[in-house]
Amino acid sequence: MKGExxxxxxxxxxxxxxxxxxxxxxSTISIFAxxxxxxxxxxxxxxxxxxxxxxxxxxxxxxxxxxxxxxxxKNHYKRALEIGxxxxxxxxxxxWALSKTGGKLITIEIDESRYKTALKNFKNxxxxxxxxxxxxxxHRLVKELAGPFDFxxxxxxxxxxxxxFKDVDPKLVKGGCFTAHNVNNAYGGIxxxxxxxxxxxxxxxxxDRSSSSGISISCKK
Numbered sequence: 001m002k003g004e005x006x007x008x009x010x011x012x013x014x015x016x017x018x019x020x021x022x023x024x025x026x027s028t029i030s031i032f033a034x035x036x037x038x039x040x041x042x043x044x045x046x047x048x049x050x051x052x053x054x055x056x057x058x059x060x061x062x063x064x065x066x067x068x069x070x071x072x073x074k075n076h077y078k079r080a081l082e083i084g085x086x087x088x089x090x091x092x093x094x095x096w097a098l099s100k101t102g103g104k105l106i107t108i109e110i111d112e113s114r115y116k117t118a119l120k121n122f123k124n125x126x127x128x129x130x131x132x133x134x135x136x137x138x139h140r141l142v143k144e145l146a147g148p149f150d151f152x153x154x155x156x157x158x159x160x161x162x163x164x165f166k167d168v169d170p171k172l173v174k175g176g177c178f179t180a181h182n183v184n185n186a187y188g189g190i191x192x193x194x195x196x197x198x199x200x201x202x203x204x205x206x207x208d209r210s211s212s213s214g215i216s217i218s219c220k221k
Contacts, residue, residue: 183207
């Protein structure tokens with residue numbers, strides 16, 4: 001009987017020690033992850049600050065990048081698609097947010113020169129691990145992508161906005177958002193796109209006017 005009690009005591013002691021070890025390992029991993037996140041935040045923030053006001057080639061302004069970042073963080077989106085990379089400003093903001101939610105971004109650019117510049121920017125900003133950059137015609141590739149997606153940002157040819165939306169809609173999960181840039185501008189295709197998406201009862205559309213460009217935010221009910 002004494003032997004059995006001793007064995008039980010040893011087992012309980014072992015379990016208690018194992019629990020302590022697990023807690024210590026978990027705490028160490030958590031601290032390490034927080035340190036990596038802090039370092040990444042500092043690197044991305046520095047990159048975006050230094051490049052602020054220097055983006056060209058149809059990139060979004062700084063304040064619109066922040067709008068996209070906040071949307072992803074607020075809704076904890078993880079499966080993002082960007083139609084129209086340009087040289088990567090908006091993608092960096094979206095990828096930064098996804099680095100916190102555990103997600104990844106697919107971004108599509110048709111112009112090889114802009115695509116190559118974007119890849120360099122992703123690396124310099126430190127977000128390349130969170131981005132799957134594709135050199136392709138979005139009119140073809142968007143149809144082929146399987147999804148599902150919970151966040152989409154369209155900033156390619158404005159005449160194609162409505163078709164991009166139609167191609168993505170079946171792959172967008174409930175609670176997900178389809179966003180589009182330059183909706184305050186009188187580009188061809190913008191009015192048709194907005195009229196169509198606003199007519200849908202299963203979408204709620206608002207316009208963010210943080211910049212003069214405007215971002216439509218259409219969330220699926």
